[in-house]
Amino acid sequence: MTHDALLSAQGIDKSFFGVKVLDGVDFSLRGGEIHALLGENGAGKSTLVKILTGAYRRDAGAMWLDGQEVEPRSVAEAQALGIGTVYQEVNLLDNLTVAENLYLGRQPRRMGMIDRRRMRGDAATLLARYGVGADPDETLAHYPVAVRQIIAIARAVDLSGKVLFLDEPTASLDAREVQALFTVLRQLRAQGLGIVIITHFLDQVYQIADRVTVLRNGRMVGSRAIAELPRRDLVAMMLGRELAEATAHRGSGATQPDTPAAFLFEGYGKRGSIAPFDLDIRPGEVVGIAGLLGSGRTETARLMFGIDRPDSGQAAVDGQPVTLHSPQDAIGHGFGMCPEERKTDGIVGDLSVRQNIVLALQASRGWARPIPRREADALAERYIKALDIRPPDPNRPIKFLSGGNQQKAILARWLATDPRLLILDEPTRGIDIGAHAEIINLIEKLREDGMALVVISSEIEELVAFSTRVIVLSDRHHVRELRGAEITAEAIVEAMAVPGDAA
Amino acid sequence: MIRARYLPFVATVLIFVVAYALCALQFPNMLSFRVLGNLLTDNAFLGIAAVGMTFVILSGGIDLSMGSVIAFTSVFVAVLVRAGVHPALAFALALAVSTSFGALMGLTIHALKMPAFVVTLAGMFLARGAAFLISTDSVPISHDFLKQLKGIYIQLPDKGKLSFLAILMLLAFAVGVILAHRTRFGANVYALGGSEQSAELMGVPLRKTMIQLYAFSGFMAGLAGLAYTLYTSAGYSLATVGVELDAIAAVVVGGTLLTGGSGLVLGTLFGVLIQGLIQTYIVFDGTLSSWWTKIVIGMLLFAFIVLQRLILLVSERRAAIRASSGG
């Protein structure tokens, strides 16, 4: 095999239920490099990672670590070989403490007993490297996804003596946290570690990676040094075609309509969560919400959708005051919301793609009135097509779809309820660049059809592309509202940096 | 502030203390080392079984075979001793059998990917049947060695005694506490209770842990069987029917989440003591039917399930607030 490779694999095959999802894939990783593994949703990236890290067994092929042929049969065995992994489904345990999660299976021991005090101390030191102030003794369930993601990364980094796999590690991190992660990755690279990172953010690929390997439909398309690969070529490698740059500038009709506000929030707020804000939304407009993680974006959405109860202010729909104290209330008034934590509270794994898509619609109609099969089929077909869910099989249990395709199905679930006001929290996260463009087009189209949308996103370019207005949040305050020509990436970034109480 | 995960345990201890205080107000005699000593002795075999059950439930499983294994062990030992085998050897054999039986159930659960409830239900019938095969009668035993064992005790103030059985149970709990909180095995058990899939992706060896876990619960069931044999000086295949349910009740009243992943071994001790306390109260009262024990335990169980639900909701709320103020 290749002599300078730290980890290499050849001829990897894998089928699920007779369908080949990896077909003769070769992969090679050098020590001291950061290697991006790219490809569309469902290309087979996560499956390859799971095979190389002992979570799945391959059907054919071989792999070598440091020139030795190895065959990890379980994650534990791979860990013992010095391979650490963060899987796409963040795999930590809510019921254990932060420290227990970090050291599960490799707890420091004294005389055969776990040395809990040392474990706590080590955990605190480890987390400090990532700027996370989590209490090592608190159960993980107390922390938001972003913190858990960092803890998962910290664990994997700490136990990877040689190779580190990160499957979409930056999906729920904000720009600052991504930079902190990259700093750590660069240090590890300097120490000679081989790092494989999967992401759909091409900016991040160009920022951190040395080499890329691209998969398409389970086959390896090629492996290149990033310096010799212009972005356009990379995209073409991934998609097998050129991507029309539809998202580069703002859609034309995206000006604020003159119709009266259909949805009105006044002095709406909740102590400790989000300061009182005013917000009015008209049909046919997209209100973008920008802000760093923890600035109160998700809290704003949760409050509007009735997941949290406000302790000040009032809401009105079509001029009539309404109470929104539960998602049922909100759905009753024509709201829909696609939550941020789709990984954890989105999918119902054993149900089919169709059932997952009609779930919210069914709930809003009441369980006593089942949706006729024909209608469900039509909805499923429509959204599988609109969002390009792959494989396009409505009967497949959703747990067998790739991460990005699951996300699309959840998005479809809320679109299917045909709401008057749709709140989308990070709709393009984990979705490949091809589908990314489709979703942005879809948002445009829904807006043109007269839907009111509130879209939270960490991707500022994306907000600029589809928003009629952008609300910028900082420190749990709504600090700035940008309209029309004011909406530029620079203006948003600048407003995000304003301390919240200065507003 | 008390961490949310300790709340059920604190509640259990409080309930025990308050209930004991109430009992003592009505019957001042109940507040004595003698009563306390008896309380421990009378519930020793249940307590030992409950230690094993705590681990199984923490892992998200269940072991329905316990009552049958206790009966099997007692008959097995009684028949061996009657046939002239030295009790120490008989004990060792019985523990070896019950431990391997447990290990086998663990292996089956893992290999066949079957719910623990199904496999241990089969185990329950198997062990009970085997006990019947050995003997259908109550087999009394007496041996100097057994008398010596029973003669061991620690003197407590005012004529109270910490009997051999009570000591054995407290030891079992001590071992349980150490295993749960100070060993990788214990950590893996909690991990399984959180999510088997995540635990596997974090490198927990599922097969090994599953086998160790049910072997441990089999061992504790065997030990409970020995305690029961000593306690009644007999082996009887019809005995201890449904003890596994009492053990489950003790575990849940002790603050362990029935769905696994959260709880303390020490809580189970108080769960057992609460059950014992109610029985003692009924004895002191003299007029109440002993079924009141079941009724009160039923109500407590219900209360605990509600309590745990509430704690979960409250901590989710707190998490939401923290998520917004912290991250």
Ligand SMILES: Nc1ncnc2c1ncn2[C@@H]1O[C@H](COP(=O)(O)OP(=O)(O)OP(=O)(O)O)[C@@H](O)[C@H]1O
């Ligand atoms: N456990 C499974 N059972 C059946 N099919 C599966 C399973 N896991 C993945 N697949 C299928 O294998 C293919 C590759 O999935 P994989 O998760 O590797 O994609 P991916 O490249 O990671 O995509 P994404 O960017 O969406 O995460 C998909 O078509 C998926 O439906």
Ligand SMILES: [Mg+2]
């Ligand atoms: Mg994936």
